[in-house]
Amino acid sequence: xxxxxxxxxxxxxxxxxxxxxxxxxxxxxxxxxxxxxxxxxxxxxxxxxxxxxxxxxxxxxxxxxxxxxxxxxxxxxxxxxxxxxxxxxxxxxxxxxxxxxxxxxxxxxxxxxxxxxxxxxxxxxxxxxxxxxxxxxxxxxxxxxxxxxxxxxxxxxxxxxxxxxxxxxxxxxxxxxxxxxxxxxxxxxxxxxxxxxxxxxxxxxxxxxxxxxxxxxxxxxxxxxxxxxxxxxxxxxxxxxxxxxxxxxxxxxxxxxxxxxxxxxxxxxxxxxxxxxxxxxxxxxxxxxxxxxxxxxxxxxxxxxxxxxxxxxxxxxxxxxxxxxxxxxxxxxxxxxxxxxxxxxxxxxxxxxxxxxxxxxxxxxxxxxxxxxxxxxxxxxxxxxxxxxxxxxxxxxxxxxxxxxxxxxxxxxxxxxxxxxxxxxxxxxxxxxxxxxxxxxxxxxxxxxxxxxxxxxxxxxxxxxxxxxxxxxxxxxxxxxxxxxxxxxxxxxxxxxxxxxxxxxxxxxxxxxxxxxxxxxxxxxxxxxxxxxxxxxxxxxxxxxxxxxxxxxxxxxxxxxxxxxxxxxxxxxxxxx
Numbered sequence: 001x002x003x004x005x006x007x008x009x010x011x012x013x014x015x016x017x018x019x020x021x022x023x024x025x026x027x028x029x030x031x032x033x034x035x036x037x038x039x040x041x042x043x044x045x046x047x048x049x050x051x052x053x054x055x056x057x058x059x060x061x062x063x064x065x066x067x068x069x070x071x072x073x074x075x076x077x078x079x080x081x082x083x084x085x086x087x088x089x090x091x092x093x094x095x096x097x098x099x100x101x102x103x104x105x106x107x108x109x110x111x112x113x114x115x116x117x118x119x120x121x122x123x124x125x126x127x128x129x130x131x132x133x134x135x136x137x138x139x140x141x142x143x144x145x146x147x148x149x150x151x152x153x154x155x156x157x158x159x160x161x162x163x164x165x166x167x168x169x170x171x172x173x174x175x176x177x178x179x180x181x182x183x184x185x186x187x188x189x190x191x192x193x194x195x196x197x198x199x200x201x202x203x204x205x206x207x208x209x210x211x212x213x214x215x216x217x218x219x220x221x222x223x224x225x226x227x228x229x230x231x232x233x234x235x236x237x238x239x240x241x242x243x244x245x246x247x248x249x250x251x252x253x254x255x256x257x258x259x260x261x262x263x264x265x266x267x268x269x270x271x272x273x274x275x276x277x278x279x280x281x282x283x284x285x286x287x288x289x290x291x292x293x294x295x296x297x298x299x300x301x302x303x304x305x306x307x308x309x310x311x312x313x314x315x316x317x318x319x320x321x322x323x324x325x326x327x328x329x330x331x332x333x334x335x336x337x338x339x340x341x342x343x344x345x346x347x348x349x350x351x352x353x354x355x356x357x358x359x360x361x362x363x364x365x366x367x368x369x370x371x372x373x374x375x376x377x378x379x380x381x382x383x384x385x386x387x388x389x390x391x392x393x394x395x396x397x398x399x400x401x402x403x404x405x406x407x408x409x410x411x412x413x414x415x416x417x418x419x420x421x422x423x424x425x426x427x428x429x430x431x432x433x434x435x436x437x438x439x440x441x442x443x444x445x446x447x448x449x450x451x452x453x454x455x456x457x458x459x460x461x462x463x464x465x466x467x468x469x470x471x472x473x474x475x476x477x478x479x480x481x482x483x484x485x486x487x488x489x490x491x492x493x494x495x496x497x498x499x500x501x502x503x504x505x506x507x508x509x510x511x512x513x514x515x516x517x518x519x520x521x522x523x524x525x526x527x528x529x530x531x532x533x534x535x536x537x538x539x540x541x542x543x544x545x546x547x548x549x550x551x552x553x554x555x556x557x558x559x560x561x562x563x564x565x566x567x568x569x570x571x572x573x574x575x576x577x
Contacts, residue, residue, distance in 0.1 A: 095126065098125055101125035101126055101129055102125060104129050105125060105128060105129050105132070108129065108132045108133065108136070108534065109132070109534055109536040109540060110536075110540065113534075113536035113537060113538065113540060114536060114537040115128075115534075115535075115536040115537070116128070116477065116518070116535070116536075117477060117489045117491075117500055117501065117535065117536065117537045118475065118476045118477035118489070118490075118491040118492075118493070118500060119476045119477075119491055119493045121476075121493075122476075123475070123518070124475070124518050127518050127519065128518040128519040129519065130519065131517060131518060131519025131520050132519040132520070132534055134519075134559065135519060135520050135532065135534065135542065136534075136542060137285055138285040138286055138559070138575060139285075139286070139532045139542040139543040140542055140543070284576070285575060285576055286573050286574065286575060286576055287573075287574060287575075287576045287577075288571060288572070288573050289326070289329050289571070289572050289574075290569055290570070290571050290572075291312070291314075291324055291326075291329060291569055291570045291571075291572065292329070292330070292331070292569075293568050293569055294314070294322050294324070294331045294334075294568075295314065295316040295317075295318050295320065295322065295568045295569075296316075296318045296568065297316050297317035297318040297568065298316060298317045298552065298566070298567065298568065299314050299315070299316045299552060299564040299567075299568060299569070299570055300315050300316060300317060300347065300348065300349050300350075300552050300553065300564065301314070301315040301348070301349065301350050301351045301552070301553045301564065302314050302315075302351075302553055302554065302555050302562045302563070302564040302570050303315075303351040303352070303353060303358075303555045303562075304555045304556070304557035304558075304560060304562050305323075305353055305358070305372065305557075306557075307557065307558065308557070308558050309326065309557045309558040309559065309560030309574060310325070310326050310327055311323060311324065311325065311326065311332070312324040312326055312555070312562050312570065312572065313351055313353070313358060313360075314564070314570055315348035315349065315350065315351050315360055315362075316347075316348060316568070317347045317348075318342070319342035319343060319344045319345065319346060319347065319348060319362075320334055320335070320336075320342050320343045320344075320348065321334070321335040321343040321344070321348055321351070321358075321360045321368075321370070322334050322335070323335070323372075323376055324570075326560070326572055326574075332376075333375060333376040335358075335360070335368070335370050335376050335378070336378070337378040338378075343360065343368065344360065344362040344363075344364050344366065344368060345362075345364040345366075346362050346363035346364035346365075346387075347362055347363040348360050348361070348362040348363075349361055349362055349363060349387070349388060349389060350388060350389065350390050350391045351391065352391035352392055352393040352398075353372075353393055354393035354394065354395060354398075355395075356371060356372045356373040357369060357370070357371070357372070357379070357393065357412065358370040358371075358372055358376075359391050359393055359398055360391075361384075361388030361389070361390070361391050361400060362387070362388060363387045363388075364387075365383065365384045365385065365386055365387055365388070365402075366381060366382060366383055366384065366388070367381075367382040367384060367388055367391065367398070367400055367410070368380075368381055368382075369381075369382070369398075369412060379412075380412060380417070382398075382400075382410055382412075382417050382418075384400060384402050384408065385402065385404050385406075386402040386403040386404035386406075387402060387403040388400050388401070388402055389401055389402060389403060389428060389429060389430055389431075390429065390430065390431050390432050392432050392433055392434045392439075394434055394435070394436065395436075396411075396436070397409050397410065397411065397419070397434075398410040398411075398412050398417075399432060399434055399439060401429030401430070401431070401432045401441055402428075402429060403428045403429075404428075405423055405425045405426060405427060405428060405429060405443070406421045406422065406423050406429065407421070407422050407423075407424070407429055407432060407439060407441050407451070408420070408421045408422075409421070409422075422439075422451055422458075424441065424447075424449035424451060424458050424461065425441065425443035425444075425445050425447060425449060426443070426445040426447075427443050427444035427445035428443065428444045429441050429442070429443050430442055430443060430444055430467060430468060430469050431468055431469055431470050431471040431480065432471065433471045433472065433473035433478065434453075434473070435473065436453070437452070437453055437454060438450055438451065438452060438453060438459070438492065438497075439451040439453060440471065440473060440478060440492070440497070442467065442468030442469070442471055442480060443467065443468075444467050445467070446463060446464050446465065446466060446467045447461055447462065447463050447464070448461070448462040448464065448468065448480070448490070449461045449462075450492075450497045452495070459495065459497065460497045462490075462497070462498075462499055464482070464488070466482040466483055466484050466486065467482060467483055468480040468481065468482050468483075468488065469481060469482065469483060469510055469511060469512060470511055470512060470513050470514040471514065472514045472515050472516040473492070474516060474517055474518070475518060476491055476492055476493045477489060477490070477491060477492070477500075477516065477535075478490040478491070478492055478497075479514055479516040479521065479535070480514065481507075481510070481511025481512070481513075481514045481523060481525075482510070482511065483510040483511075484510070485504070485506075485507035485508050485509055485510065485511060485525060485527065486502050486503065486504055486507075486511075487502060487503040487504075487505055487511070487514075487523065487539065488501075488502045489501050489502070489503070489537070500537075501537055503537070503538045503539055505523065505531060505533060505538075505539050505541055506529075506531065506541065506544070507523065507525040507527055507529065507531070508525070508527045509525050509526040509527040509550070510525065510526050511523055511524070511525050512524055512525060512526055512550070512551060512552055512553055513551070513552070513553040513554040513555075515554060515555070515556040516535055517535075517556075518535075519534070519535070520532075520533075520534070520535065520556070521533040521534065521535035521539055522554055522556050522561060524551040524552075524553065524554045524563065525550070525551060526550035526551065526552075527550070528546060528547045528548065528549060528550055528551065528566070529544055529545060529546055529547070529551065530544070530545040530547070530551055530554060530561075530563055531543070531544050531545075532544075532545075532561075545563075545573075547563075547565045547566060548565075548566065549565065549566025549567055550566045551563060551564065551565050551566060552564040552565075552566060559574065559575050560572060560573070560574040560575075561573040561574070
């Protein structure tokens, strides 16, 4: 732990010693952009539910009433009076039939997958089916490309199989240790093989440990995943052939990122393996834009704002937070107080929002609040005791997870904002999520802790064999990604928090970002990939985007995907207009 602390102190000292650039002096109030037209709805980044874009009204619903009357005039009177109302009533009943929606969802995820992963009570079946169909329509154009690349990868692996006694290509030494640069947290590299046991235990309030999942079960899950991947690609292509055009493998070459300079990757395990970069070509239903190089250092976090995917905030190692207009693809504003040279005095690591409030946390041990309705004006400065690694905004509270093992609760309206600090971990708090009842946090100590806000005490603690870096909480399900590339799912229902399952979706390094809603699942990793899945068990991967550097984070809103892809730029994938 002393080494970890020394690393952090050295990183912070190095950052603070740098001099700001003269051209980064902040503008005055008069130059702040008007965001009222862009931020049309209140939105919380801590609530991981991001509705997909609803279909535009068309057909009969878009016609004027006079034309509808004219159409109906050609129908027999007895049909209009007796039959048409019954048909409409019957269709309305179909829309309220849970069994019909469950059968439709099962057809979408496949007969071999379970859905939902968490509790089925009060689950939004129509919303989940709508989101899954839109996800498949947008992203299944990549399936042909992904299947072809998987076949080529398999052929290359077969050709590269070493002879007996020869070392494997790209092998890793046991116990190889990397470091999350900047955070100063030493990361023990973990390779998950099919024959390795993944021991997960649950620790109750009295300290008893209960076995949850062992290596045999993980091996079976992986075998099922491999079998499913072999057969589902063709079935999915046949199912969606009527809804998409033939994928053009050469389309979207212009979306390829420029080669990254040899800068250190703050979330790359440094395993020494060379991953061949592939151009992420957009499917026919999507378009990809790359924001201009507004930062001069790595972008650590990205966040979509406003509820419609029109505005984006980015946080960078250049100490700055910037706002972007995604409609125009241009920079709106660089956050900062009047007279300051930068948004923070150190690396900006995380972002969160609630309504017009945007919060940014950094290595300068501060959380800064920005008023989006006032064009990004400085609203408040909150000083913490250590580097801020994760944030969550709630309607009544701001939560911050810090390097000093604590989760702090702040009332942003009060002059003295600190309400309470809780310590349920023995190492740095890497990720957290919350609602009005519970706070769920993951730590470098390989535990997940649940705090009951109303009772004011710890509720549960789960012990894993790896630690979590990203987390998404919606409905009764919590999904998280760990430092070995595995996905974990948990259920939170009636005050009971328990581990449900874990999945290998193909990530080979730590999962740096995750977003889950009722019908969609997005993950990104320092293995230079972003994956789009249907959130069933096991997850059904629709598409994999390949980048030239490790992906630091993602944000999803209204069907728009923003990706911080390992350099100074951000890519945005959105439905094609």
